[in-house]
Amino acid sequence: MEFKGIVYHEFPKAMYVHVPFCASICAYCDFARVKYTSVLFDKWLAVIRKELDSVSTNEMRTIYIGGGTPSSLSIEQLDVFLGLLDRFSGVEEYTIEVNPETLSLEKCMMLKKHGINRISMGVQSFQSHLLKMMDRKHCVEDIMQCLAWFKEVGITNCSIDLMYALPKQSMEDWENDLAIACSLDVSHISLYSLTIEPNSKFGRWGVEPIDGDLEFEMYEYAIDYLSSHGFDHYEVSNFARNGLCSKHNIAYWKYDDFYGIGLGSSGKLGKYRYTQTMNFVEYFNETLDMEIVELDDSDERFEAIMMGLRMLEGICIEEYNCRYKVDLLALYEGAINENIRRGWLEIVDGYMCVTRDGLYLLHEVLLEFMND
Ligand code: SF4
Known part of the structure; x- marks a missing residue:
């Protein structure tokens, strides 16, 4: 088999697809993303279609559509884009990342129509002052509305992201966030501690990281609180209820092979790890400048430990x-x-x-x- 010039011997069972568009840019972000416009979408669609066509299997156990904000696409665009993935069968876990302010009941119905059965929602906080400080565009009501829509369309496996170690975030803010999260009908929580990236707005504004002891206290508190509220702490920063761990992410942590499709994405095929360009011009012009690393036996043995020790088991x-x-x-x-x-x-x-x-x-x- 061959993918972008890499020859490998077994089809991966996991695929990550990156949608680089966001409705607005958050203050802490330096991911591969761009502000959404419909003209850019058309250019992007042509490239991603070709990339997906070069995946020469129709079998996939997990698909994870991340971003960016995949839910920033219009209903029609979601229909066309997700249609490119309809050919994959045997998909046990099909996740899409969403942001609350970009969803509607109709979009949720569209996700369901294409077989998506897991949502990863960028909540980050339930505190208005923190959402504002991060330049997030949603409010608490948007989050609750989305959870109701997921239920209405029958998508019952929902994960939320929460952030800690934020500037101006008190321990009380964090305790409140965790208490609200546990009271909701969500199956999974991923925690992210803020890293101030030099190329983010926070980095440019000179925002200082919070005290390391407070960050540690927040992490410790989260482990104890979530564990005593029905969440199984199964990975450094991930917690699941009712056994609904992320099958897709477990493939990464078990050091399995996976395809990475789209701008800035990474994949692993046999002895090769690759990372695609984060440069939009290169990506759109299909001068796909990929960084390919050939792993030797000792790299593989070490990386398997590096990933595997992230899991509590x-x-x-x-x-x-x-x-x-x-x-x-x-x-x-x-x-x-x-x-x-x-x-x-x-x-x-x-x-x-x-x-x-x-x-x-x-x-x-x-x-x-x-x-x-
Ligand atoms: S954090 Fe997510 S939603 Fe915010 S700008 Fe970055 S990719 Fe977009």
């Missing part, structure tokens, strides 16, 4: 040994022993996983593996 040692034809405990003996000695790692029932302390220090945990 950790890495199945037997599976890892089979996949890479090594003895994990012997291969990384030094790193494992040192991390266990520090109380950051443990081996439980055949799985290697981080402890609660190790969760927050994952970067340090991985440094040991990198240096081993």
Whole structure:
């Protein structure tokens, strides 16, 4: 099989598709996105159609449409774009990212018509002053209205994003956000701590990060609060109710292969990891300048650990040994022993996983593996 010049041997079962349009630009954002116009949409559609055509399988277990704001497209545009993905069958989990202010009941019906069965909604906060500070354009009523629409059209698996470590965000704000989130009919919560990117508005305005101790306190509080309110903490920043973990993201954390389609997207095909251009002109002109990295055996073994330790259940040692034809405990003996000695790692029932302390220090945990 071949995709954009990369030769690989097994079809991935997961696909990420990037929609780069946003109705407005948030203050913290430096993603691959552009303000939506219908002229740009037409140009983009032609390129994404070709990209999707070059995926030479019709079988996919998970599809994740992210952005940008995919819901910023008009109903007609959503219909045409999602129609390009209708050929994929066997899709167990089909997610689209939405922002509350860009949705309508008709758009929700359109999502349902094309088989979407999971929503990831950019809520970020339920506090008006924080939404305003982030330049988010929705209000709390918009969020509640969207949840009602999802229910009405029969999309019952809904994840929300919440942000913490925001400037001017008090502990009380954060506690309120988590309490409201738990009171809603949502199956999944993803937490994001603010990073001030130099190219974002926050970066340009010189916004300072909050105190590290407060950030840690917010994270710890969230783990305890969500865990005691029916959410299973299954990944560093992700929590699921009723077993509704993100199957698509688990494919990343299990270091499976996946296609990345669209501006700035990344994918992994066998021994190759690729990242597409974030430059709109290059993308629209189809001078698809892709960065391709060929992974050697030790890269793969390390990256599988880097991704796998993000999950609370950790890495199945037997599976890892089979996949890479090594003895994990012997291969990384030094790193494992040192991390266990520090109380950051443990081996439980055949799985290697981080402890609660190790969760927050994952970067340090991985440094040991990198240096081993
Ligand atoms: S955070 Fe999301 S919605 Fe906001 S500008 Fe960035 S991509 Fe668009």
